Amino acid sequence: MTRVAIYDTTLRDGSQGEGVNFSLQDKLLLTKRLDDLGVDYIEGGYPLSNPKDAEYFRAVRDLPLKHAKVVAFGMTRRKNGSAESDGGLKALLEGKTPIVTIVGKTSAFQVTEIIGTTLEENVKMIGDSVAYCRGQGVEVFYDAEHFFDGYKLNPEYALQTLKAAEAGGATCIILCDTNGGTMPERVAEVVAVARRELKADIGIHCHNDCELAVANTLAAVRAGATQVQGTMNGFGERCGNVDLVSAIANLAIKYDYEVLKPGSLQRLTEVSRYAYELANMNFRSGQPFVGLSAFAHKGGMHTHAVAKNPASYEHIDPALVGNERRILVSELSGQSTILSKTQKYQIAHDKATMAKILNQVQDLENVGYEFEAAEGSFDIIVKKAVGTYKPWFQRLAYRVNIEQPATGKPITEATVKLSVGGSTEHTVSEGDGPVNALDAALRKALVQYFPRLDEMQLVDYKVRVVNPKEGTAARVRVVIESRDHQDVWGTVGVSENIVEASWLALSDAIEYKLFKDEEGTTKNGN
Amino acid sequence: MTRVAIYDTTLRDGSQGEGVNFSLQDKLLLTKRLDDLGVDYIEGGYPLSNPKDAEYFRAVRDLPLKHAKVVAFGMTRRKNGSAESDGGLKALLEGKTPIVTIVGKTSAFQVTEIIGTTLEENVKMIGDSVAYCRGQGVEVFYDAEHFFDGYKLNPEYALQTLKAAEAGGATCIILCDTNGGTMPERVAEVVAVARRELKADIGIHCHNDCELAVANTLAAVRAGATQVQGTMNGFGERCGNVDLVSAIANLAIKYDYEVLKPGSLQRLTEVSRYAYELANMNFRSGQPFVGLSAFAHKGGMHTHAVAKNPASYEHIDPALVGNERRILVSELSGQSTILSKTQKYQIAHDKATMAKILNQVQDLENVGYEFEAAEGSFDIIVKKAVGTYKPWFQRLAYRVNIEQPATGKPITEATVKLSVGGSTEHTVSEGDGPVNALDAALRKALVQYFPRLDEMQLVDYKVRVVNPKEGTAARVRVVIESRDHQDVWGTVGVSENIVEASWLALSDAIEYKLFKDEEGTTKNGN
Helix, strand or coil, rough: CCCCEEEECCCHHHHHHCCCCCCCHHHHHHHHHHHHHCCCEEEEEECCCCHHHHHHHHHHHCCCCCCCEEEEEEEEECCCCCCCHHHHHHHHHHCCCCCCEEECCCHHHHHHHHHCCCHHHHHHHHHHHHHHHHCCCEEEEEEEECHHHHHCCCHHHHHHHHHHHHHHHCCEEEEEEEECCCCCCHHHHHHHHHHHCCEEEEEEEECCCCCCHHHHHHHHHHHCCCCCEEHHHHHCCCCCCHHHHHHHHHHHCCCCEECCCCHHHHHHHHHHHHHHHHHHCCCCCCCCCCCCCCCCCCCCCHHHHHEEEEEHHCCHHHHHHHHCCCCCCCCEEEEHHHHHHCCCCCCCCHHHHHHHHHHHHHHHHHHHCCCCCCCHHHHHEEEEEECCCCCCCCEEEEEEEEEECCCCCEEEEEEEEEECCEEEEEEEEECCCCCHHHHHHHHHHHHCCHHHHCCCCCEEEEEEEEEHHHHHCCCHHHHHHHHCCCCCCEEEEEECHHHHHHHHHHHHHHHHHHHHHHHHHCHCCC | CCCCCEEEEECCCHHHCCCCCHHHHHHHHHHHHHHHCCCCEEECCCCCCHHHHHHHHHHHCCCCCCCCCCEEECCCCCCCCCCCCCCCCCHHHHHCCCCCEEEEEEHHHHHHHHHHCHHHHHHHHHHHHHHHHCCCCCCEEEECCCCHHHHHHHHHHHHHHHHHHHCCCEEEEEEEEEECCCCCHHHHHHHHHHHHCCEEEEEEEEEECCCCHHHHHHHHHCCCEEEEEEEEEHHHCCCEEEEEEHHHHHHHHHHCEECCCCCHHHHHHHEEEEEEHHHHCCCCCCCCCCCCCCECCCHHHHHHHHCCCHHHHCCHHHHCCCCCCCCCEEEEEEHHHHHHHHHCCCCCCCCCHHHHHHHHHHHHHHHHCCCCCCCHHHHHHHHHHHHCCCCCCEEEEEEECCCCCCECCCCCEEEEEEEEEEEEEEEEEECHHHHHHHHHHHHHHHCCCCHHHCCCCCEEEEEEEECCHHHHCCCEEEEEEEECCCEEEEEEEEEECCHHHHHHHHHHHHHHHHHHHHHCCCCCCC
């Protein structure tokens, strides 16, 4: 079995996608999860382009990664300068990553028309930049931008740029179909040429403009590429990068290449959905392998056949990629998912308990809940199902009032009435908005009983429409991320009313914190 | 140039997709539009399966189609019966279409395991059914279900079923990758075998379960298939059928096959969006060729290069498929972005005006605005900067009140006070949540002045925290997507108060609609 290395650029090229935006915290969370999945390289960002990426490279050094190497991305030196004095290369090396990836121009057209220099100077820019970084003690990958278009225009020159990178010490040379316009048989042919001409490893980087990114990636690997670059769910500009989910699943299941690590494939569905949550994007239900509909069967004939033998309308067992068959139009999790999700809890894992949890989860999923990024809320559901839940407080009522004059800021006031520790607490607070006012009133009522709530703060707040067709009357799902000194946890609430959905997520967040402190457990400790 | 016939099954196989539902009227409208596009065959439905499809075949005879032939879909006769007395074949012929497509089993596994008959009887079912329909004076296409899986299992038997259909008189034999699990090089190899063994035309029918439907379709055509079956936008069960949009664009532009009719390609974007609208589904912005983001450019470097020469980051001219280039206004935007972004406006493009717009955009971006998905709001900023903006209404005040008892749903009431057309309007409305209540009260106040607001509906609502470190006191960005019969537009609002941010996005959405109608422009028309 040939090993194919997976190079994830969700955090860099993926974030070029329209509507994709990761906070620093999101980037760190996704890095951790990609490492768990067994990805070989994680391209974390482009340090020169913005301060958030530079901050990421400082913060990521504290993450205890098990397998993946973090890579910083940058460009070749500016024309007519020296690598030593180049600001971009300086910023790149300041990322202090074990590997850097440098992108350069392969296409004669790009060199003369876009960056406006000579073909010779461009070759020097590549060689100098790679050699300089190599001399600073880091491994260098070289991204040959527009390789396939450049090769078509001027094959000798395109190969010359690759050889300059190789001579400079690049260990892997990645052929990029930057504009996504190349056909699979051409990709195969050109990769085979590069394979013959070079000694370095060859990588492939495809875009999906012709809906052929997966086919092109597979064709390149079959022609000799041993590194695949792409993004989770195919995030990326225009039509996106190649979707690593599909690339990985096809390489492993259909061609028997060695990718990721043993057991990783079963986590593809979970990691795909986690990436959507972090990017605050909706899942694509028809997404191959991991989509909610990927193994959904509608219509009597197919459903019947699938009941007789699933292979009749399924190309693989959905469990291979952590997905599930769905017979009815529903979003139901299966008992096996619940079993694997509750492994870490000290509870009975008998059939009856699992069924009880499953029922609760299914009821909530049916109205729009998602637990991928809401382990705090899932924890509370498990406690309720097995009978270890106790309410820390009870809501009697709340009220929120927002008054907006013609101009200026609105005034928001929330009152909260709770039963806690046998007493009734009735508090009021103003806030910047309804959720902030509710949060303040809630804390005012509770902190005297539970002083450690002071350690807790909210780090992120996301809202998503569950049934978008209803416009502003749609149900919304609020996901809140909270943290204390040790942990970060997500909670979720769903309602037609955004304030009520926020309340549900807020009160789960507080209860999770109180249970956690009582049990003396931390999430990361599990 | 070899001609490839396009067989559209959006109305039959496409409607098996989760969430896809066409009314009879929708089906007739789409038939007309597909005929205008130059599709060769339109599979209208499965008469036996439901009364709506039978009704469709009656109604479609009255449509004045210019080019396309309408096809009815059915199965081979039941096992151990006769074709003459088969209810399914009777229903099929009652469609009175010039062509019928009959689907049958190719796979020995499917024959014995799923339909439970002998291999011999299945071959007879195919031959009898085709010959009977042929004898009734209609042309017959034969869909070989599970052909690639069946061929793998038992190649001789799979070919025998095709030959039975050919002997019965089928003029085109369509090889189906029903489960979507076959790899492109295998498709090419097996199609080439069938091409050698048969005299009839060969068609290809792919599903997208491995994200390879387009690649498989192209491979089949290059191996000798001359009919391509698929659906608009890849609608269909599980991961969908092959997207005809991508298949057609690649065949015509990348391989120079003759498809559809002259001038058709430029209508692909319009027809794709029309199909989404009829199916009541949201556009997929990253869809190859026709998606809103397919030719969108973000990030200074790319934007700069595209301004110099579009070919630098575009594989084809978007106008070829009726799409357009979009320069996204992102954090990285500079004056060149603003210049290209405002090319379509009838305004002075001098330095002073550009600087004025850029300043406004940057000020707003600094407090958390993003205009990537908010062209409606960007349009209003341009109007304000160049002095063509006029307010359609003025806010005097609003108030929102949410009352939540211990259990049950909260009650939400919004009041809105506006100055509009010289009068003061003061309205109140309840809603499912604060934004819904505000939206309702706003419309109540405005619709008597601007009746066309009734055409407008909200399709999506997204919320994102701008500065997450502040928790619930953070500023939030609300992005709303609205649509009318012709256009979809995004608007944005930012505030520490989610209700105020929603108000800002809502009122921009309404103003954009009013300006657009006044100017008689549609976004697609530019």
